[in-house]
Amino acid sequence: MRFPTGAATRTDLETAAERTYDAVVIGAGVSGAIMANELSTAGKTVLLIDAGPGEDLTVKGYESYLETFYRQAVKDNQSPYPRNPNAPMPRSVDIGPVAPGQPETSGYLVQPGPYITDTTYTRVLGGTTMHWEAKTPRFLPEDFEMNTKFGRGADWPIDYDELEPYYREAERELGVAADVDSQREIGLPFPDDYVFPMHGIPLSYLDQVVDTGIDGTTVELGGERLPLKVRPYPQARNGVPNPAFNDGEGYRPVGAVGTHRTDEGERCQGNNNCVPICPVQAKYHAGKTLAKALQTGRVELLTQAVASKVHIDPANGRVSGIEVKVYYDPDDPAHETGMITGHTFVLAAGAIETARLLLASDLPSTSGLVGRNLMDHAYLLNWALLPEVAGTMRGTVCTGGIVDLRGGGFRSGQAAFSVDIHNDGWGWATGAPYTDLLHLVDDHNLFGTGLRRDLATRISSQLLLAFMVEVLPTETNRVTVDPAYKDQLGNMRPVVSMTIPEYSMRGVAAARQVSKLIFQRLGAKDFTRYDPADPSYVEFDGEGYAIRGGNHLAGTHIMGTNKRNSVVDANQRSWDHENLYLVGGGSMPSIGSANVTLTLAALCYRTAKSMISELN
Amino acid sequence: MSDTSTNNDTTAKTDDTTSTTAITTIEALHEYLGRAMQLEHATIPPYLTALYSLHPQTNSAANQVLRVVAVEEMLHLTSVANLMNAVGGQVDLTAPGFVPEFPTYLPDGEEDFQVNLACFSPATLETFLKIERPAAAPDEARRLMPARRRTDIMVTAPGDPELRYYSIGEFYAEIERGFNYLHDRHGDQLFSGDPTHQAGPEYYYSGGGELRRVVDIDSARSSIELIIGQGEGVGTGAFDAENELAHYYRFEQLKLGRYYQLGDEPHHPTGPDCEVDWSAVYPTQTNPRVGDLSGFPELQETAVSFNRFYADFLALLTKAFNGEPELLIEAVPKMFEIRNKATVLIRNPIPGSSATHSAADPTPDGPMHAAPTFEMESQ
Numbered sequence: 001m002r003f004p005t006g007a008a009t010r011t012d013l014e015t016a017a018e019r020t021y022d023a024v025v026i027g028a029g030v031s032g033a034i035m036a037n038e039l040s041t042a043g044k045t046v047l048l049i050d051a052g053p054g055e056d057l058t059v060k061g062y063e064s065y066l067e068t069f070y071r072q073a074v075k076d077n078q079s080p081y082p083r084n085p086n087a088p089m090p091r092s093v094d095i096g097p098v099a100p101g102q103p104e105t106s107g108y109l110v111q112p113g114p115y116i117t118d119t120t121y122t123r124v125l126g127g128t129t130m131h132w133e134a135k136t137p138r139f140l141p142e143d144f145e146m147n148t149k150f151g152r153g154a155d156w157p158i159d160y161d162e163l164e165p166y167y168r169e170a171e172r173e174l175g176v177a178a179d180v181d182s183q184r185e186i187g188l189p190f191p192d193d194y195v196f197p198m199h200g201i202p203l204s205y206l207d208q209v210v211d212t213g214i215d216g217t218t219v220e221l222g223g224e225r226l227p228l229k230v231r232p233y234p235q236a237r238n239g240v241p242n243p244a245f246n247d248g249e250g251y252r253p254v255g256a257v258g259t260h261r262t263d264e265g266e267r268c269q270g271n272n273n274c275v276p277i278c279p280v281q282a283k284y285h286a287g288k289t290l291a292k293a294l295q296t297g298r299v300e301l302l303t304q305a306v307a308s309k310v311h312i313d314p315a316n317g318r319v320s321g322i323e324v325k326v327y328y329d330p331d332d333p334a335h336e337t338g339m340i341t342g343h344t345f346v347l348a349a350g351a352i353e354t355a356r357l358l359l360a361s362d363l364p365s366t367s368g369l370v371g372r373n374l375m376d377h378a379y380l381l382n383w384a385l386l387p388e389v390a391g392t393m394r395g396t397v398c399t400g401g402i403v404d405l406r407g408g409g410f411r412s413g414q415a416a417f418s419v420d421i422h423n424d425g426w427g428w429a430t431g432a433p434y435t436d437l438l439h440l441v442d443d444h445n446l447f448g449t450g451l452r453r454d455l456a457t458r459i460s461s462q463l464l465l466a467f468m469v470e471v472l473p474t475e476t477n478r479v480t481v482d483p484a485y486k487d488q489l490g491n492m493r494p495v496v497s498m499t500i501p502e503y504s505m506r507g508v509a510a511a512r513q514v515s516k517l518i519f520q521r522l523g524a525k526d527f528t529r530y531d532p533a534d535p536s537y538v539e540f541d542g543e544g545y546a547i548r549g550g551n552h553l554a555g556t557h558i559m560g561t562n563k564r565n566s567v568v569d570a571n572q573r574s575w576d577h578e579n580l581y582l583v584g585g586g587s588m589p590s591i592g593s594a595n596v597t598l599t600l601a602a603l604c605y606r607t608a609k610s611m612i613s614e615l616n
Numbered sequence: 617m618s619d620t621s622t623n624n625d626t627t628a629k630t631d632d633t634t635s636t637t638a639i640t641t642i643e644a645l646h647e648y649l650g651r652a653m654q655l656e657h658a659t660i661p662p663y664l665t666a667l668y669s670l671h672p673q674t675n676s677a678a679n680q681v682l683r684v685v686a687v688e689e690m691l692h693l694t695s696v697a698n699l700m701n702a703v704g705g706q707v708d709l710t711a712p713g714f715v716p717e718f719p720t721y722l723p724d725g726e727e728d729f730q731v732n733l734a735c736f737s738p739a740t741l742e743t744f745l746k747i748e749r750p751a752a753a754p755d756e757a758r759r760l761m762p763a764r765r766r767t768d769i770m771v772t773a774p775g776d777p778e779l780r781y782y783s784i785g786e787f788y789a790e791i792e793r794g795f796n797y798l799h800d801r802h803g804d805q806l807f808s809g810d811p812t813h814q815a816g817p818e819y820y821y822s823g824g825g826e827l828r829r830v831v832d833i834d835s836a837r838s839s840i841e842l843i844i845g846q847g848e849g850v851g852t853g854a855f856d857a858e859n860e861l862a863h864y865y866r867f868e869q870l871k872l873g874r875y876y877q878l879g880d881e882p883h884h885p886t887g888p889d890c891e892v893d894w895s896a897v898y899p900t901q902t903n904p905r906v907g908d909l910s911g912f913p914e915l916q917e918t919a920v921s922f923n924r925f926y927a928d929f930l931a932l933l934t935k936a937f938n939g940e941p942e943l944l945i946e947a948v949p950k951m952f953e954i955r956n957k958a959t960v961l962i963r964n965p966i967p968g969s970s971a972t973h974s975a976a977d978p979t980p981d982g983p984m985h986a987a988p989t990f991e992m993e994s995q
Contacts, residue, residue, distance in 0.1 A: 005877075005888055058888070063676050070673070199818075240818050259888050260875035261861060263684040269952070 003057040003291040005259045008125070011047075011300040013326045013338040021047045021300075022615055024322060024342035026307045026357070028052070029127020030286040030597060031584040031604050032348035034173065037293035038608035044615055046299045047340060048290075049324060051087035051349075052124035054303030057287045059258035065130075069277055074431070077131045077276045077551070081124050084330040085488040087306055092118035092549075098535045103495075109352075110485045110495040116535035117498050119376050119549025121350045125303070126287040128350065128551065129597065131276040133397050134236040134283045136176050136598040137418075138167055138188050140407045143592035146472070150412040152503065153472035154589040157561050157570040160189070163602050168194065170601035171234075172246070174284045175254055177201050178234030186231065186403055197251035198239045200232050201268065204423050205391035207232075207400035210463070213522040214402075219514055222410025228518070230400045230421065236284035236598075237268045237396065254288045256281035272424055274397040302326070302340075307349070308491050310361040311339070312577060319345045319580045325489050333488045344579045344611060348604075351553035351586035355479040356494040358557070358582075365576050366563045371480055373473035373558050375591050377550030378415075378500050380467040380508050381429040382515035384524035389460045393433070395423040405514070406593045415470040415507025418593040419514070425462035428548070429528075433459045463524055467511035470593045471504045473555050500547050505540040512545065552596045554585035571610040572603060583607055639794025642806070646705040648791050649696055655784065656693040656843075657709065658716050659747060660686060661990040662731050665900065666744070668958045669735035669987070674896035677875075678736060681866045685748075688846050688863065694815050694827055694944075695839045697937040699791075701813040702830035703798075703806055707937040709930040715992045718903045733987060735900040737979045741870055748847055748864040750785070785844050792840045799833045807832055815941040854882045894978035898962050899971040900987035908966075915964060915986050922957045922988045929954065930992075961986040 022044035025032045036046045055061050069080035078091045094107040095118055104111040111117070122128045141160035146153035168191075170176075177198035180190055203211070211230035218225045238253040245251040255265035265281035274283050293299045302324070309323040322345060327335040347354045355371040364370045402419040410416075426432035433455070440446045440454055471477075477499065481492035500508070519526045530537060530546040538547050560566025563575035572587045574580040583604050585596045639645050667682035697707045708714070719730040731747065734740045781787040798806050807830075814829035830836050845856045847863050854865040854876055861876055868883065869875050875887035901908065906923070909916035929950050936943035965983035973979045 059680065060676060063673075067673055243817070260877065260890075261859075262680050263687075264680060 001254050001257045001288050001291045002261065002295065003257050003259050003287070004294050005056060007294045007301055008054050008056045008303050011302055013302065013305065013324065013336055016047055016300065016302050016340055017338040019045075019047070019341075021045045021340075021342040023047075023344045023346055023611070024049065024340050025346040025348055026322065027127065027347070027349035027353070027584075028125050028286065028290055028301065029122075029348065029350060029584075030129045030289070030601055032127070032346070033286040033289035033293060034170075034601055034604040035346050035348060035581075035583060035608055035611075036299045037289050037296070038605065039612065039615075040293055040296040040298040042608075042612045042615075044298065044612070046293070047302060047342065048293070048299055049302045049305045049307060049322075049340065050125055051306040052303065053082075053084065053330060055125075056259055057125060057257045057291060059256055059260075059262050059264070062256070062258070062281065065277055066279055069273075073434075075273075075276070075427075078120055078122060080277045081122055081130065082330070084123065086304070086327040086330050086333065086335070087123045087489075088487055088493075089123045090118075090120045092120060095535055097533070104535065105485065108487075108493060110482065110493050112495070112497050113535070115499050115538060115547070117376065117496065117547075117549040118536060119553065120551050121352060121553060123353075125290065126285045129285040130287075132283075132285075132551070132597060133275045133595070134174075134278075134597075135398060135420075135595045136171070136174060136178075136234045136236045137403070137594040138183070138234075139590075139592050139594050139599050140187060141189070142407050142411070143590055143594070146411070146590050150409075152412060154558070154560070156589050157559055157566075158606075163599070163606065164189070164191075166602035166605040167598065169605040170598050172197055172251075173289060173605075174236035174598065174601060175238060175251070176234050176236050176598070177239035178232070182232050183234065187407060193247075195242050195244045196234065197245050198241050198253070201235050201237065201239050201396065201399055203230065203232050203400045204395035204421075206394070206423055206463070207421050209386065209388070209390040210421055210518070210522065211400075214518055217517065217521055219405070219517065221405065221408060221510060222413050224408055224410055226404055226408060228402050228514075229404060231403050232400050233398060233403075233420075234598075235396065235399075237274070237278070238266055238282045239268060253282075254284075257285075257287040257291045268396060270395050272393055272395065272397060304328070304330075306489055306491060307347075307357055308337070308360065308489070310345070310347075310357060310363060310580070312361075312363065317577050319577050325491070327489060333490075335489060344581065344615065346581045346583055346611075348583045350584060351556045352479050352494050352496070354582055354584065354586050355556035356481060356492065359479070359481045360492045363576075365557075365567045365574070367565060367567060367575075369475070369558055369567050371556050372475045372478045373555035373589075374477045374479055374496065374498060374553070375471045375473060375555040375588070376498070377552045377591065377593065378469040378471050378504050378508060379548040379550050380469060380511045380515075380545055381548060382465045382467065382512065382519070382526070382528045383426045383429045384463050384519045384522075384526045384528070385458070386461045386463050387523045387525075389457060390463070392423060392425045392460045392462045397424050398422055411470075413506065414510060415472075415504040416593045417467045417469045417507050417511050419511075419518075420466040420468065422464035422466055424464075425459055426464050426527075428466065429464055432462060463519075463522070465515050465518065467508070467515065468550060468593050468595075469504050469507040469511060470591065472501060473558060473589060474499075474501050477501075477555075479556055500538050502540075505538065505545075508538075508545050508547065509540060509543065512543070552585065552591060554588040554591045554596055557582040557586040558589050559587040560589065572607045573610075581607060581611065637793035637797045638790060640797060642703060642798060642802075645703055645791070645794050645798060646700065648787075648794060649700040649703075649705055652696045652788070652791065653693060653700065653707070653709070654714055654716075655787075656689055656696055657714065658720065658731070659689050660693075661715070661718070661988070662733055662740075663689065663744070664954070664958060665733045665962075665987055666736040666740050668955060668962050669898045669900050669985075671896040671898065675736075675893050677890045678870055678892055681870055682736070685744075685863045685866060691820055691827060692843045692846070694820060694937075695830075695843055698814050698828070698830040699836060699839055701809045701937065702836060704809045707934060709934045709937075710927070714930070715990055718990065732902050733904065733990065734902045735979065735985075735987070736894075736897050737977060738871075738894065739977070741867060744867050745864060745871065748862070748867060749783075750862070750864055784847060788840055788844050792837060795833060795836050795840070804832060807836075810939065813937065813939050813941070815936070815944055819941060819944040854880060895980050897979055898985040899973070899979050899982065900962055900985045901966065901969070901971075904987050904989045906989050906991055909986065912967060915961070915966065918957070918961055918964075919986065919989055922954075922961060923991055923993070925950075925957055926954065926988070926990065927992050958988045961988055 028050035065080035096106040179200040557567040876885040877887035969984040
């Protein structure tokens with residue numbers, strides 16, 4: 001995919017401030033890129049504003065991310081992306097030891113605690129899809145009706161059927177590889193003749209070992225007996241195109257983004273570090289959509305530009321402009337400030353940054369719900385050694401998992417969850433494989449051939465099960481701002497308060513039991529240990545768990561049926577400001593136990609359609 | 617530099633059944649296609665050697681260009697296998713002599729160069745440019761020229777080693793004429809091969825060009841034209857109808873230090889800078905032999921093991937092309953293994969050796985590095 005040369009620097013604040021765009025979009029992540037592409041394809045002029053560094057997406061630039069990643073001793077999910085004090089991002093490695101009663105301030109997010117999340121999002125062109133894992137399950141129909149079906153959480157103002165055609169658009173844009181029958185089996189309706197753009201990515205050998213081991217196993221949840229089976233995940237990464245896609249038109253995989261033609265990234269090579277960066281760009285990232293949007297010639301990109309205040313016309317409540325701080329150098333706070341104007345405005349900065357911007361602009365909305373109902377999946381990690389070498393470290397990070405526990409009557413009492421089988425071993429939990437080397441050298445005095453043999457055996461026998469536990473909207477889980485905490489540019493940092501609700505903790509406790517059962521069936525030795533000193537340690541019913549963040553942020557400008565119960569309507573339009581759209585995970589009233597990107601992309605397609613007819 | 621415009625004529629003649637052709641029997645067509653597979657494969661070891669001689673994390677431009685060209689040569693090899701299978705021929709990549717002994721001659725219109733197994737360098741790049749050079753015969757009478765050398769020349773006319781084609785493009789044009797001629801004589805009976813032996817698009821894709829099943833005269837023609845187009849380019853432009861840059865021009869970007877962009881005239885790229893670091897290369901032994909490593913048992917064993925693996929790989933492809941196309945999926949991880957094994961050799965200096973390069977050659981001096989020898993046991 002060709003990124004027009006110079007597109008990242010073609011416009012500047014002075015020039016942009018003189019124009020009035022059909023739409024001004026804040027944030028060049030997946031939501032912003034889709035909105036810009038849809039609007040510009042429909043003939044609208046768009047200014048896309050991004051806080052990240054102002055460089056064209058080139059293969060060389062991508063390779064510099066890779067080099068940074070290879071060099072890092074700790075390969076966390078932000079490790080390829082350089083620090084930028086003018087547009088900082090949360091990094092799990094920044095979280096320091098927390099003193100009781102003191103807020104956690106060493107990371108970008110200010111967290112009063114006691115629960116400290118290590119959740120992240122990425123502030124570079126392409127946003128968090130640069131580091132995402134690219135699993136793209138749809139939400140279940142029941143996820144849209146949590147209150148009606150289970151008396152829990154909130155209903156969406158739209159249902160699965162309403163969103164279904166937009167799911168297909170999102171699957172085309174993201175290039176999803178999956179076999180439709182495997183998705184029908186878990187209760188997802190599709191049109192009869194639908195096929196995904198590409199055939200499913202096959203289950204890894206590790207998946208197959210687990211599936212064979214748990215064959216015939218059932219678990220009881222809320223009085224129901226549910227079978228355990230390993231099923232493949234739909235994924236936004238290039239595999240084998242399905243010639244039957246789009247009524248036999250087929251699908252052409254989208255490869256690497258650059259200013260010249262590279263013919264790279266057309267197929268996944270199983271490099272196993274999808275997170276934090278695919279070495280060959282076979283994994284979808286929003287740069288692919290961004291490049292396409294820029295090719296229309298109607299999208300201008302203003303980079304190194306941090307939106308700092310939304311201005312409202314008091315006469316009619318409409319947004320009159322957005323104040324932007326443009327910096328020259330990530331390490332230098334020097335910047336200029338200007339006002340950007342347009343007919344409509346789209347905030348697509350992610351659930352935390354969009355809420356932060358509104359609250360910093362003193363716009364909590366009529367409902368007062370801006371920043372509230374912050375959701376993220378609560379991840380419970382469980383790790384064990386299999387009795388046999390199972391090929392761990394082969395394949396993409398995650399090819400399969402147990403998804404039959406995503407739905408069911410038990411959700412009236414406890415959270416649902418899905419179980420990811422990690423092909424990258426214990427990395428997320430323990431820092432493997434690097435920590436394994438230290439362990440075998442320091443604790444077992446191994447060297448030479450013995451070290452090589454034991455290291456290979458140990459790593460390729462590792463099994464990590466990551467349970468993605470549902471979290472419901474809770475008003476006290478929230479983003480706020482506080483003038484006492486500002487970044488280098490003087491923008492207020494997000495203050496994040498989160499606790500894991502009891503409903504989710506019941507799911508966590510059940511998840512731990514399920515993991516023990518699975519390990520027992522597999523004859524695997526459980527090495528799971530949750531450290532009470534972990535800032536993410538939570539006690540429940542006498543047991544302690546470390547709850548990792550899922551980077552699936554949602555809920556902060558929740559969608560609903562009126563201006564008192566929600567921030568946006570079903571089209572993601574602000575109830576209070578008729579020319580303002582808030583798009584992304586922040587609009588979601590529930591997140592079930594599915595990764596959120598595909599669903600937020602589908603929502604963007606639906607919103608774009610409504611915006612375009614509005615603009616016309 | 618050859619005038620590319622004359623190339624138009626050769627490709628425009630696809631339906632001109634009045635053209636004379638040397639291919640008048642199906643057996644002759646089989647022989648030509650066998651040569652074509654040998655030819656497509658012969659470029660792969662030199663391209664891979666140059667590719668894997670680049671220092672890791674450097675020379676991204678050269679890395680991308682070499683990788684794409686090598687991958688497309690594999691597409692061409694598979695396309696020719698499809699052509700052969702379509703007309704009931706036998707595909708055998710394990711036959712004695714299938715892998716050439718390097719250095720070897722490859723035709724490009726002049727017999728002025730040999731192809732070496734060598735590290736990436738300005739000289740190597742010049743050779744690659746010659747291999748892919750757009751070259752059409754000046755006129756019909758000169759498509760077939762007397763061969764000055766009888767041995768080592770691959771694109772001699774089968775049946776008459778005294779003659780050879782002006783270029784690879786002309787050789788394929790002859791094959792296309794042969795298909796047309798035989799199709800006129802035999803009709804669709806020409807395509808008597810087992811269709812289940814065809815490898816379809818699901819087994820290959822890259823940015824440009826698709827693997828097509830060959831089942832009739834149209835699919836045969838389009839497969840041949842893809843091979844000609846991706847290699848030397850056709851017509852007057854650097855880009856083909858799918859906006860893909862021909863190999864010649866991809867290599868030329870490395871020489872000229874600039875990328876082509878759509879609309880550029882041949883030899884005048886105007887895209888972004890294309891940087892090459894000639895010193896970030898392992899100076900490998902040119903045309904290495906297993907025998908050269910006799911003093912270094914570990915290196916020698918690694919070189920032997922590479923060759924064995926490569927021979928097994930060609931055997932796997934042969935099986936895939938003989939009715940089990942799904943084995944091509946299995947071949948993919950083996951290609952990574954070929955890279956890993958080649959890299960082990962290339963990153964290891966040969967003790968006591970030294971490579972001294974002329975002042976004009978930016979390749980680093982120092983001990984020579986080992987490299988895969990691609991010597992097949994059957995030879």
